[in-house]
Amino acid sequence: MGLELYLDLLSQPCRSIYIFARSNNIPFEFKHVELFKDSVLGKRPAAGSGAEQPRAGPSNSEGTGKVNLLKKVPALKDGDFTLAECTAILLYLSRKYNTPDHWYPSDIQKRARVDEYLSWHHANIRANAPKTMWIKVLIPLFTGQPLPSEKLQEVMDGLSTSLKQFEERFLQDKAFIIGSEISLADLVAIVELMQPVGVGCDIFEDRPRLMEWRRRVEDAVGKELFFQAHEMILNIKELSNIQIDPQLKEQLAPVLMKMLK
Amino acid sequence: MGLELYLDLLSQPCRALYIFARSNNIPFEFKRVQLMKGQHKTEEFRKVNVLMKVPALRDGSFTLAESIAILLYLAQKFKTPDHWYPSDLQKRARVDEYLSWQHANIRAKGSKVFLMKVLLPVLTGQPLSAEKLEFLIEDLSVVLKQFEEKFLQDKPFIAGSEISLADLVALVELMQPVGAGYNLFEERPKLAEWRRRVEEAVGKELFQEAHEGIMNIKNLTADQFAPEMLEGFKQQLLKQV
Numbered sequence: 001m002g003l004e005l006y007l008d009l010l011s012q013p014c015r016s017i018y019i020f021a022r023s024n025n026i027p028f029e030f031k032h033v034e035l036f037k038d039s040v041l042g043k044r045p046a047a048g049s050g051a052e053q054p055r056a057g058p059s060n061s062e063g064t065g066k067v068n069l070l071k072k073v074p075a076l077k078d079g080d081f082t083l084a085e086c087t088a089i090l091l092y093l094s095r096k097y098n099t100p101d102h103w104y105p106s107d108i109q110k111r112a113r114v115d116e117y118l119s120w121h122h123a124n125i126r127a128n129a130p131k132t133m134w135i136k137v138l139i140p141l142f143t144g145q146p147l148p149s150e151k152l153q154e155v156m157d158g159l160s161t162s163l164k165q166f167e168e169r170f171l172q173d174k175a176f177i178i179g180s181e182i183s184l185a186d187l188v189a190i191v192e193l194m195q196p197v198g199v200g201c202d203i204f205e206d207r208p209r210l211m212e213w214r215r216r217v218e219d220a221v222g223k224e225l226f227f228q229a230h231e232m233i234l235n236i237k238e239l240s241n242i243q244i245d246p247q248l249k250e251q252l253a254p255v256l257m258k259m260l261k
Numbered sequence: 262m263g264l265e266l267y268l269d270l271l272s273q274p275c276r277a278l279y280i281f282a283r284s285n286n287i288p289f290e291f292k293r294v295q296l297m298k299g300q301h302k303t304e305e306f307r308k309v310n311v312l313m314k315v316p317a318l319r320d321g322s323f324t325l326a327e328s329i330a331i332l333l334y335l336a337q338k339f340k341t342p343d344h345w346y347p348s349d350l351q352k353r354a355r356v357d358e359y360l361s362w363q364h365a366n367i368r369a370k371g372s373k374v375f376l377m378k379v380l381l382p383v384l385t386g387q388p389l390s391a392e393k394l395e396f397l398i399e400d401l402s403v404v405l406k407q408f409e410e411k412f413l414q415d416k417p418f419i420a421g422s423e424i425s426l427a428d429l430v431a432l433v434e435l436m437q438p439v440g441a442g443y444n445l446f447e448e449r450p451k452l453a454e455w456r457r458r459v460e461e462a463v464g465k466e467l468f469q470e471a472h473e474g475i476m477n478i479k480n481l482t483a484d485q486f487a488p489e490m491l492e493g494f495k496q497q498l499l500k501q502v
Binding site: 081083084085086087088089091092095096108109111112113115116118119120122123126165168169 | 311325326327329330333337351353355357358362
């Protein structure tokens with residue numbers, strides 16, 4: 001049994017791993033986890049996968065009422081070894097499969113730039129970008145409440161601040177974050193920024209420099225692969241047609257409302 | 262001009278760096294940046310880190326922010342002992358896994374207890390309600406449970422038998438709520454033992470020296486802040502309530 005990657009392409013970190021692995025021809029078995037179906041009360045991934053769900057990723061095990069939504073993916077299983085966390089998985093793959101140096105440069109200063117971005121990303125771009133989907137799609141879908149537009153504005157303002165810092169500190173006037181070549185930093189950034197795009201908050205619209213960087217990233221990984229990975233999020237309106245288990249709705253509504261805070 | 266580390270030891274990531282560098286005898290110039298005095302907002306510091314945050318590193322003309330990046334840079338440049346960031350692929354992945362997870366979990370929840378329990382009351386003159394404190398502690402308890410069950414398990418340290426960057430980064434974060442008066446180790450013997458092991462591994466004296474400031478933070482008063490910083494900090498914190 002070879003490398004298995006547990007992914008739902010609606011999730012940003014899953015997309016970066018998917019694109020990275022495919023772009024580098026890393027052989028893996030795609031284990032599709034459908035977050036909104038498989039996370040009901042900790043159910044296992046779709047039958048037929050044959051494999052036991054890996055005990056990867058901290059599961060929110062307290063109380064039977066809590067639904068462990070976005071914490072099961074991404075996950076990696078390599079023989080007996082299981083691993084969670086996007087950054088850890090990307091680094092593991094880059095090392096194990098000896099991917100081209102530019103992805104995670106051996107040059108100490110360039111590498112530090114990638115580490116710097118990957119760290120900053122969590123509390124900044126990743127703090128706000130995902131909320132756009134929660135607010136515009138999931139909250140109305142699961143709670144029946146109208147989209148809280150004030151909250152959305154707050155999130156967009158936060159995202160604007162992060163984008164400004166991204167352009168000023170990380171990208172500057174370089175082609176990519178580390179310079180002339182793409183690295184893990186660009187990949188992790190771009191997939192996160194596609195989330196607001198998918199739900200109709202096109203953050204690239206008024207940001208030409210950022211848009212040009214995006215085009216370069218798409219070209220570097222392969223346009224076809226990039227769009228394939230983003231097909232689901234770019235057609236997110238179809239999620240509204242998913243039959244949500246009423247029990248799941250009931251479970252999730254309070255969790256989602258809390259997430260808004 | 263050699264290596265400069267810009268630090269305020271009241272900040273958890275700064276402590277991780279300080280302890281790591283001192284523990285490994287890495288020569289550096291300690292550049293104190295007092296957040297309460299607004300020293301992170303000066304033009305001079307902005308040249309080191311345009312994001313105006315600590316910690317920051319300057320090594321010749323090379324500047325770097327983000328404690329994780331700085332720790333990895335130092336480990337690589339000064340060839341620190343392997344256990345800090347193991348060359349074994351799977352052990353290294355375990356360290357990476359923790360260092361990534363902790364941002365939104367241990368770091369976020371631990372910080373919040375400190376900010377809401379100590380800092381905000383000093384700035385507003387209003388103590389934190391018992392109810393709110395309970396919520397914050399509950400949130401922290403959830404991630405502590407995950408930490409014990411997923412990351413530490415029955416091992417002496419996160420990556421196995423030896424201390425790594427993951428343990429250091431974890432412990433300095435957990436000292437923040439402790440300094441704020443919530444002794445989370447009290448009813449968690451396994452964690453308390455892990456803490457003792459980490460302190461011994463880096464050197465008890467060094468560990469305590471690094472934590473002197475935060476362990477006395479309950480004595481904090483508004484007049485210790487530069488007056489022009491008070492309102493800004495207050496507004497920043499109120500947004501997080």
